[in-house]
Amino acid sequence: MQQDELWIGTMLEGNARWVLVRSTDTVEEARKRHGMSPVATAALGRLMTGDLILASSLKGEENITLRLLGDGPLEGVVAVGNAQGEVRGYVREPLVDLPLKASGKLDVATAVGSGELAVSRSLQNGEVYTGMVPLVSGEIAEDLVHYLLTSEQIPSAMLLGVLVEKDYHVAGAAGLLIQPLPGATEGDIQAIESLLGQIRVGISELASQSQSMDELLAHLMGQLSYQVLERRTVKFLCTCSKARLSDTLVSLGKKEIADLISDGKAEIVCHFCNEHYLFNVEELQQISEQAGMV
Ligand SMILES: [Zn+2]
Known part of the structure; x- marks a missing residue:
């Protein structure tokens, strides 16, 4: 092959x-x-x-x-x-x-x-x-x-x-x-x-x-x-990863992340490769804390 x-x-x-x-x-x-x-x-x-x-x-x-x-x-x-x-x-x-x-x-x-x-x-x-x-x-x-x-x-x-x-x-x-x-x-x-x-x-x-x-x-x-x-x-080959998309979520700011937390989860899809990344409430709370520090 x-x-x-x-x-x-x-x-x-x-x-x-x-x-x-x-x-x-x-x-x-x-x-x-x-x-x-x-x-x-x-x-x-x-x-x-x-x-x-x-x-x-x-x-x-x-x-x-x-x-x-x-x-x-x-x-x-x-x-x-x-x-x-x-x-x-x-x-x-x-x-x-x-x-x-x-x-x-x-x-x-x-x-x-x-x-x-x-x-x-x-x-x-x-x-x-x-x-x-x-x-x-x-x-x-x-x-x-x-x-x-x-x-x-x-x-x-x-x-x-x-x-x-x-x-x-x-x-x-x-x-x-x-x-x-x-x-x-x-x-x-x-x-x-x-x-x-x-x-x-x-x-x-x-x-x-x-x-x-x-x-x-x-x-x-x-x-x-x-x-x-x-x-x-x-x-x-795509360059996406859960860590990179987590950085994208951080950049949304605390208010947007609070909305995602109230939804109970967030699913982010990479445009380039169609990979689905799931974030649970615990992960979103950590991301919200990071957003608070920015
Ligand atoms: Zn990708």
């Missing part, structure tokens, strides 16, 4: 860099946790996969939050990832169901709607930088490419795909980013364009059919030469 991985490398004699991620199990984990419909799974899966690609160039504890702020029925999609290959995320309306497009594909663009993409980089020192661009397609890969070009002046090509089976499970999910480097010639750029034009089968189908990352990469690169520089593992 292969596990999800992210590989980084070069191609065209070092004139371009690429990042490839297989995220099948990671997206399936998100689908199961949130009980998502196929189109919600495709939207969140593509965003989490794109997030892993963008976050792969970060340092240490830095992370990138991607938010699709669209007016479609999903009412927003959020993913957060880091360079360790850990990603989490959610959609606001996980049960959205839409008719397939004429091509037979899930209609992610309609589910997302029009609006904006917000990209927030959280640095080691706690500073957060946010850039906003309009959504140009809602299909997500095009939107991330547009962000990289307009906000960071980095020309890129990106493929993101999630294949959802009739029984709703995720059969394949993957993403590929290719960026020409400063030494790239016109011929190199044409080679990248024709490579992407030749990929007839979706990247998610290729991910579901490939037995290994080597096989997936070889399929995608076709005749072009390439080198693999780094290999990392990828997984769905």
